[in-house]
Amino acid sequence: MVKIIHGYGSSGTGGAIRSAIRELMAQWQREGKVLKFVAGENWSIFDAGSQDLRQRYAFLGKDEDLDRGNAGMTLVEFPSDTSRIFR
Numbered sequence: 811m812v813k814i815i816h817g818y819g820s821s822g823t824g825g826a827i828r829s830a831i832r833e834l835m836a837q838w839q840r841e842g843k844v845l846k847f848v849a850g851e852n853w854s855i856f857d858a859g860s861q862d863l864r865q866r867y868a869f870l871g872k873d874e875d876l877d878r879g880n881a882g883m884t885l886v887e888f889p890s891d892t893s894r895i896f897r
Contacts, residue, residue: 811867811887813875818882828882835886843888843895850875850883863887 819825838844848859854877855861863885864870875883888895 811863811870811885813873814884814886816882816884824881828884831884835884838895845887845889847884847886850878850880850885853877853880853883853885 814831816827816831817825819828832847832849835844835847839847846859846863848857848863853860853873853875855864860876870876870885
């Protein structure tokens with residue numbers, strides 16, 4: 811599990827770094843390089859993806875950003891064998 815703090819951007823509509831990271835994580839998920847990612851604004855006890863991660867990683871239940879709608883971060887679950895990420 812990795813929490814990427816990328817910020818929201820100063821434009822008021824989400825920054826280029828935030829967008830690029832999320833696009834890359836979606837691509838990597840399709841390629842099997844990322845198991846799951848949850849956008850910070852969705853990181854909530856009510857979100858199914860968040861619930862799945864919290865069930866498998868108990869420490870995430872105490873995450874300070876849970877239920878804060880923090881669009882400046884993204885949670886990423888990588889596979890245990892990270893060698894396939896950079897193929």
